[in-house]
Amino acid sequence: MGDIAKGVLGGGWSLVAGWILPTAINLAVFFSAVAPGLRGTALMERLWPASSAHTMLLLLVASVLLGLVLNALQAPLYRLLEGYLLWPRRVYDRGCRVQRARKEAIAARIERTGVRAPIQAALLQERLARYPAADEQIAPTRLGNAIRRFEEYGYDRYRLDTQVLWNELTGTAPKDVGRQVDTARSSADFFVALLYGHGATAAAALAALPVGTPDVPLLIVTAVVLLLLVPVWYRAAVAATDEWAAAVRALVNTGRKPLADALGLVLPQDLGKEREMWLLVTRMSRRPYRPAADAAFAPYRAEPAPPGCCPPQPPAR
Structure with a gap:
């Protein structure tokens, strides 16, 4: 039992907190607000649990299974939000232009308010830090830029491409630093899973309207509330990348020496x-x-x- 708890609190905790827990929240909303309106359909009559205990068991099993599936699909899920997957070239280019203009506008506002309003300038600097240092690395979305800033950190500072050498770097870096990266990423994963789950649950609520259920007002309110929360979770995911970026920065700064030693190289002083x-x-x-x-x-x-x-x-x- 102690080994199981140690595994959950170690590497498995990122999976539980990042994907399984938000999946459980989304399924709870579905079971409480959407599924009752579908009780009259033949499929739901066949699948609906016979008791509340069976409902809780179904919720638990479905949360774990769907959470594992989402964890396996995290790369395409992130790439879609970052603007790299299924984005038409014209839309991608326009998004990059918009994000580049926003970065320039934030930098200009910092210059204008830096002395007169230092607190406001610090907040603007925090927003500016969510963009990559090089303009050619700009992505078409805010989440894409917030992630791209630490993906290119190692290469921009040391010419160490963390995208290529990620496994080597995480395998030789101090374990506490590597654990910080997993823990920090789980916060962003949580909001990304909530975002997709809310969108799917809202779509299910809207799809249930033509079924003829008497719970039409509940379904409409559920769909509207969930869709309004989607941009909130997106902004929260962007903000959650700050801790993720700090963890990756620490990984690069402290992991270069162990990586060089493991590769049989001497880290130059220059x-x-x-x-x-x-x-x-x-x-x-x-x-x-x-x-x-x-x-x-x-x-x-x-x-x-x-x-x-x-x-x-x-x-x-």
Whole structure:
């Protein structure tokens, strides 16, 4: 039992808090506000639980199963909201132009209000920080930019492409830092799951209107309220990326040294040399091997330890 609790409070907690819990909330709304209006249909009569205990069991099982499915589909779910999936090219380009103009407008407002209203300027700076540093990295949506800012952080500062070297970086970084990334991401996952679940539940409520149910006012109110909450959860997901970005920044800053050691490289003291080294590592990971890489990596390779000098130490427990 202790091992199960440890697993839930460890890596499994992100799954529970990020996907299963919001799925349970959405299903609870469906069962309480939408499903009663469908009781007269043959399908719902066949599937509706016989008792309240069976209803709770069905809610629990459905929440876990749907939460696992959403977790498996998180990449396309995020990409759709970021503007990378199913977006027509013309709409994508227009969204990028709008977001670039917003970034420039926020920067201009900071210059105008920086001295006279420092608190307002700090709030504007927080909004500006949700955009990537390079304008060519601008995405067509606010959530896309809020995520893209920390996806490009390692490359912008150190030429360490975290998109390419993510598994290596998280596998060698301090465990507490890696756990912070998972925990911080679960907050954004929570609101994304709520957003999609509210949209699906509102669609089900509207689809139930032609069935002839007497609960038409309840279905209409449920659909309207859920649709009004969708942009609220979107804004909350954007705000939740602040902690996620801070965790990824800590992962890059503190994980570079362990990653270099694990790759058999020596981290240069000169920042320019370090950027050159990580650029080589990124290229080595993305492109086929070429003999020129041997000479390029030579200045950064660590000297092998003498035989029998330093026996491997057991991992810390």
